[in-house]
Amino acid sequence: MDQKNKIPVVEIFESLQGEGPTAGMPATFIRLFGCNLECRFCDTAYALHGNKEWMDFSSLKRKVEKYPSSWETIVFTGGEPLLWKDKIDALCYHYLYQLTKRFEIETNGTILPPVIDTSKIFYNVSPKLGSSCTPVRKRRKLDVLKQFATMDRAMFKFPIANEKDVVEALSLIKKCTIDTQHVSFMPVAANRMALITKTQWLWGFCVKHKIRMSPRLHILAFGEERGI
Numbered sequence: 001m002d003q004k005n006k007i008p009v010v011e012i013f014e015s016l017q018g019e020g021p022t023a024g025m026p027a028t029f030i031r032l033f034g035c036n037l038e039c040r041f042c043d044t045a046y047a048l049h050g051n052k053e054w055m056d057f058s059s060l061k062r063k064v065e066k067y068p069s070s071w072e073t074i075v076f077t078g079g080e081p082l083l084w085k086d087k088i089d090a091l092c093y094h095y096l097y098q099l100t101k102r103f104e105i106e107t108n109g110t111i112l113p114p115v116i117d118t119s120k121i122f123y124n125v126s127p128k129l130g131s132s133c134t135p136v137r138k139r140r141k142l143d144v145l146k147q148f149a150t151m152d153r154a155m156f157k158f159p160i161a162n163e164k165d166v167v168e169a170l171s172l173i174k175k176c177t178i179d180t181q182h183v184s185f186m187p188v189a190a191n192r193m194a195l196i197t198k199t200q201w202l203w204g205f206c207v208k209h210k211i212r213m214s215p216r217l218h219i220l221a222f223g224e225e226r227g228i
C-alpha cells in the first residue's frame, strides 16, 4: 500500500484539553498510532496495540473540519505523534494551516521536533520518569529536552507518581536549563479517587518548588473512559 500521503489514525474527536497549560480549552484531537515507549501507567495502550486507519490527508482534513473547535485548536496526540513528524509537517502546512488558529503536539520528549516551525505550533512535552518503568536509555534524551527548552512554544508536563519522580524531574529541569515558568507537575492516576489523592499529595511539592500543577480534567470528569 502506498502510504506517502497517509497517516495512521486511531481516533478523531472533539473535546476539551484535559491537561497542561491550556487545560479546559475546546479542541479537536487527532490520535495517531504507535509509540517508541511502553510506560507502565499508559492510559492509551489502544493507540499502541489497537486498530488504526491509514487515512489520506484530504479525508482527514474533511473529517477534522466538521468539528467547530478545529477552528481554534487542533491537538495531535498518541501514542507518540512525532514518530510521524514529516507527515504532521505536511498536514500542518499544506492541509490544515488555514483551518485553525493553533496546533498542539503532545510528545514524550524523545524525538526532535520538525525543523520547519511556525508560530501556530505549540508543544506539550511530557518526559517520562522512573515510575514509567521504561528503561532510562529509551525515555531520557537530554539533547531533545535541551532543544525543546530553547523554544518559547514548548511547555513541559512531568507525570509524577512518587517522590523519586519529583527528584528526577527537578534534576532534568536543572540539567536541561528548562524555565520553570514552562513547567508543570501532573499527578499520575488512573481513576478519579486516585487522582484526588495524588493531587493532594503532590500539592506541597509544587508549592515548595514553585512549580505549577497540571489538572487532569478528563479523569476528574469521566474516570477511565476513552475518546473523551
Ligand code: SF4
Residues within 6 Å of the ligand: 035, 036, 037, 038, 039, 041, 042, 043, 044, 045, 078, 079, 080, 108, 128
Ligand atoms: S509515552 Fe505516552 S503513549 Fe507512549 S507508552 Fe508512555 S504514556 Fe503511553
